[in-house]
Amino acid sequence: MKAQEMLENFPEQINPVDTPSLNLRDYAGIVFSGMGGSGIVGDLAKLVLEKSQIDMPILSVRDYTLPPYVKENWAVFCVSYSGNTEETLSIAQEALSRNIKPVCVSSGGKLKELTNQRGLMHFALPSGYPPRYALGFMISTVLSLIGMKDGLKACREFLKEKKESIKEQAYRLAQRLEGYIPVVYATPLMDAVALRWKTQINENAKTLCYTATLPELHHNEVVGLDNPITRNLCTFVLLFDPEDHPRNLKRLEITEQILKDLGVVPALIKGEGNEFLNRLFYLIYLGDWASFYLSQLYGYDPIPVKVIDSIKEKLSL
Ligand SMILES: O=P(O)(O)OC[C@H]1O[C@H](O)[C@H](O)[C@@H](O)[C@@H]1O
Structure with a gap:
């Protein structure tokens, strides 16, 4: 698909996803992990949650590792459009090593494979886009998962x-x-x-x-x-x-x-x-x-x- 066509259709990507949302109150904090076009999803989700006055720590992480205070009672979201970004895969592995089951969002790739192997929640994105042109799909999925889909x-x-x-x-x-x-x-x-x-x-x-x-x-x-x-x-x-x-x-x-x-x-x-x-x-x-x-x-x-x-x-x- 050409860039112009993807941009023309961008508003159509913004759509609430039909999924039960996580009860954020069950967690001590939230991490959104992703890089580049997928990393911005975490920044936006954090902003929307903070604007709603949610009273818990929220991090948007663009790196290979989680801060030491992220423990098993935290929610971790791993967002990678391709599912093959090594920093995001590393966070997913690190979450697992801390007994956290990361919630994964991708169009496929190694992240999807990991979710199959480890029985994790995976939310599929439509394939065929450069990651940064799929922002609407990714943010709609994440906002729906965190109970912030009103207004989409x-x-x-x-x-x-x-x-x-x-x-x-x-x-x-x-x-x-x-x-x-x-x-x-x-x-x-x-x-x-x-x-x-x-x-x-x-x-x-x-x-x-x-x-x-x-x-x-x-x-x-x-x-x-x-x-x-x-x-x-x-x-x-x-x-x-x-x-x-x-x-x-x-x-x-x-x-x-x-x-x-x-x-x-x-x-x-x-x-x-x-x-x-x-x-x-x-x-x-x-x-x-x-x-x-x-x-x-x-x-x-x-x-x-x-x-x-x-x-x-x-x-x-
Ligand atoms: O979104 P992902 O598939 O995880 O890829 C992360 C990033 O990888 C590359 O650097 C691309 O050029 C970015 O646009 C993309 O967002």
């Missing part, structure tokens, strides 16, 4: 309704990003989205991009803006949510003004929609389209990620 259907309809205006906005944005290193600043509620923008710009448009988050960026990053030689290589985007902490919204205004005073006009963007989930996915969809259009402006095929393939090959030797 409405979110899907909302994105369908907004699609054409999102595409237009994304194209204008891609034109602004072309020729520069995109720098995406975000407030905490949109931090995970900023990372999605970065990774999609990296993989689709084969372009460097970096992110920084408020309030931390007011304690270091802003000083780096002084140097016009490096500043002028960048173009700035500020992502925020109206429900962010008022002090962070105040800091956002200050950041915008700092940039303007330096002669840089940043793109200040918030997600549309009354519901948090809709605003979150509005910005994800906008970033996905912008990275796609940027790939087109640079003349790149958004799908191949040759260097990642070569790294995997070297690691397999």
Whole structure:
């Protein structure tokens, strides 16, 4: 399937999955494990749970190992679209060695094999997608499993309704990003989205991009803006949510003004929609389209990620 077609159909991926959800109260904490396009699922699930005021520790782990305090009374989710990502497989093994039965989500691969061998819960994803283009399937599955599926259907309809205006906005944005290193600043509620923008710009448009988050960026990053030689290589985007902490919204205004005073006009963007989930996915969809259009402006095929393939090959030797 072509990238454009997958993006056009992205809203259809957002669908509650018909499964009983885990009773999170039975656990002392939750770990979401995954890398790249699957890793962002954990960040988003963590955000949605925290926004619902759940009072338990939640970790999004992108590594081979679990922190020592993750014990057998924790829930561990292993999400790998391919099912073959070695870091995620390592977490699944480590969970098992601590007497935790990880809940696995993949389209197949070694993770699926492991679930068959060890009698673990496995949730299958449709196959045939590059992992980062299957975000909707993965997040829908995970949110359904953790009892957070309310709002998914409405979110899907909302994105369908907004699609054409999102595409237009994304194209204008891609034109602004072309020729520069995109720098995406975000407030905490949109931090995970900023990372999605970065990774999609990296993989689709084969372009460097970096992110920084408020309030931390007011304690270091802003000083780096002084140097016009490096500043002028960048173009700035500020992502925020109206429900962010008022002090962070105040800091956002200050950041915008700092940039303007330096002669840089940043793109200040918030997600549309009354519901948090809709605003979150509005910005994800906008970033996905912008990275796609940027790939087109640079003349790149958004799908191949040759260097990642070569790294995997070297690691397999
Ligand atoms: O999602 P997985 O199959 O576990 O793969 C994890 C990651 O692997 C590669 O690095 C891909 O380029 C990423 O887009 C992908 O998300």
